[in-house]
Amino acid sequence: MSDVNLDDQSVQSDSDEGIVRYEIDDKPPLSEAIPLGMQHLLAMFLSTVALPLVIAGAIGLGQSETTFIVQMALLVAGISTIVQVYSVGPVGSRLPIVMGTSAIFVTPLIDIGNSFGIAAIFGAVIVAAPVEIVIGYFYDDLRSLFPPLVTGVVVMLVGLTLVPTAIQYSAGGPGASTYGDLANLGIAGLVFLIAVLFNQYFDNFLSIASVLVAVVVGYLVAAPLGLLDLSGVADAGWVTVPMPLEFGVEFHPSAIVIAAFAYVVTSMETIGDVEGTTGTVGRRATSREMRGGLLADGVMSMFAGVFNAFPNTSFSQNVGLIGFTGVASKFVVAICGGFLVVLGLIPKVAAVVAAMPEPVLGGAAIVLFGMIFSIGLRLVAENVELTQRNLTIIAASIVLGLGVEVQSDALAQFPDDLQVLLGSGLLVGGITALVLNAIIPGDGGLTAADASA
Template sequence: METDTTDSESSIVQYAIEDKPPLGEAIPLGLQHLGAMFLSTVALPLVIAGAIGLDGAQTTYVVQMALLVAGLATLVQVYSVGPVGARLPVVMGTSAIFVAPLISIGTSFGVAAVFGAVIVAAPVEMVIGYFYDDLRQLFPPLVTSIVVMLVGLTLIPVAMDYAAGGPGAESYGAFVNIGLALLVFVVAIGLNQFFEGFLSVASVLVAVVVGYIASIPLGLLDLSGVGSAGLISLPSPLEFGVSFEPTAILIVAFAYLITSIETIGDIEGTTGVVDRQPSNEEMEGGLLADGVMSMVAGAFGAFPNTSFSQNVGLIGFTGVASRFVVAICGVFLVLLGFFPKVAAVISAMPDPVLGGAAIVLFGMIFSIGLRIFADRVASSQRNLTIVAVSIVLGVGVEVRPDAVSAFPEEIQVLLGSGLLVGGLTAVVLNAVLPGGRAPTEPTAASESATTE
């Protein structure tokens, strides 16, 4: 039944958190959430899997697990398992913050080290759940904006590689690859800027579908793996094995620290739709769910899970805050995750299609960080200096890792992570340079519309 809106909730709230719309409305609303987060849910694992050298069957399995774990994690957030879960309409999936660090780990230490680090570092978010008020002081909007900008900037080479045909491809840079990526890019931008409603919200997803279809007559779509994929498949624990590299664990732990701040903002943004602050139990449960379900993800061959900011934006845009609706999205994700053929069809996505979408997604991440800085940070000499130094060092080590080749290999991996170097630089400079002050507003992550 539709909720009666009060003056405090305002008329934009169509369904409050505990409301259950009729199934005839709830199912399409749940599918809308699925559409808003689906591309990020599959595109980011595809990028990581391709960059660390997984074969077709392994990539299909990773995509399958990405869908399954995202669905399970969403259901845990919505309904909770004991203290784990916020009991709020929070959609879960892999964050873009993990892409560059996991690629760096996979290429340096192997795929087993990726999943070992994902599992071992996950408790970082659980600990932050109990100390988030204190830790937020380390991440004012200045620092958070820099980190978000670095996420987008350090992923630009990845997006360009895929748009050109994929890393190491014989046809790298061919006109057909660039043209297909450009088609996806133009359709995504056009739908987003000139249309409203679902076509605008799901513009990148629609653009990928257009590019996927266009790749057929171009001879770029290879569906041979679909026939060999099983109809139904169950998860296989430790499919890729695990190994524990201290350097890898440290890098992923820092990424978890950043995503926990993002989750705090997402939870605040979600409850803000119904005009209230989240309770301590909701915040702790949400962060616990991030950590616990990321451990589950690592154990079953998926990448870390965290809240999806674009779905928070969708809740604010539609006024539908019902966790029942989000649970329907979670159920669809779980069902998709049991069908390898669905994952195989997705995994067959040509690299230029993925690249065209990635340019839009990763570029938007950078622009969101820029917007946070412009809207919420004073343009003082101090703050501009912190931005300049952090961005230059972060991007510098990412694109020129040979600059730190004199260090031991383990240290090179740390110093070669642009997110780690730039992010820590911002944290340290903000703490030691005079003139800083603690934020009085909600964390900047709540300002973002999509950092996944």
């Protein structure tokens, strides 16, 4: 419940998260709204550019292609954020939700790209997006299939399957002649250490932007060591107009199935973020807000595939920022979206980001991917009773999911398309959790409180 007091500048209310300084429909003065919008930008910036960098590097794209991918990621994130905030028809929650590249898709898209090429990635992203749109329309009926036990296991697998990628980049990047050099490992370790220290021992903005601070320091340290190559920045233009399907598009059934399952997983994440956002102002999300949020995820991810970007979803760290600051104004978040659009139209900005040395990216990735695992772990720990049944489901799902991811050669006797499907740890582990939860008698993975609700 909330106790609302109005004045000329803001609305303050009690909520489960603390004091609400600006409600969802409030418009702070521009002198406050602009820096608050920049704060949202900084909170999500590294994640929304690091994930495309990881995918581009893992599938072997060159620097100019990587720069373009990053540019499109920023542009689409900005447009998606504005649509989510203000809506286009039924698409959009009309809540202060920041959108960006989804971490759920990193491992699946790397698997698709290495098996079929980048055109197949965008084909799968576009064709599979209606899965989340359907979930948006029928989320009340379908949500019971995905209790915290299942979604928590899948989110943990997202983090675990990305661990090898983080370590590879920390050592210098796959195939690098300097792979494993102490300089690479030292820079990665420095970035990791600074991120942890700033997050744990500083308050307010420095804590929220700890990974960004660590990356800036990593850049500065890498430059005199000859690890920072900014030659691509000079070649990049100042303004460009995005072109659809720049890399072409291909359709492979196994790739589409993998992407479709990832859309199911990210739908569950978005449901949590929508509830978390409205929770900061002391209420539950309405059906219209939930449907609009999921529809925005699906529709704007399809839009992302057409415009050479990877699927977009709500950013949980920005939901946390709203609870931390008490600023729930969607006007502020729309300003963040505007900044992203501007940055996405300036190739030089994308070129600077794309030049990030691999060890710097690796040190940041250890933190980011580790936090994804931790979020899944917390989801299970806080919502699931750890009975013998539920522990069995967790164990089987994690071992099978992680096993096929790191030992894909064990599947060499299967047909090629089936190898792609069975080699996806997210798909194998997620389906294992989903099926076992459905067939093993029990409470469906809920806590006692949830089961009786």
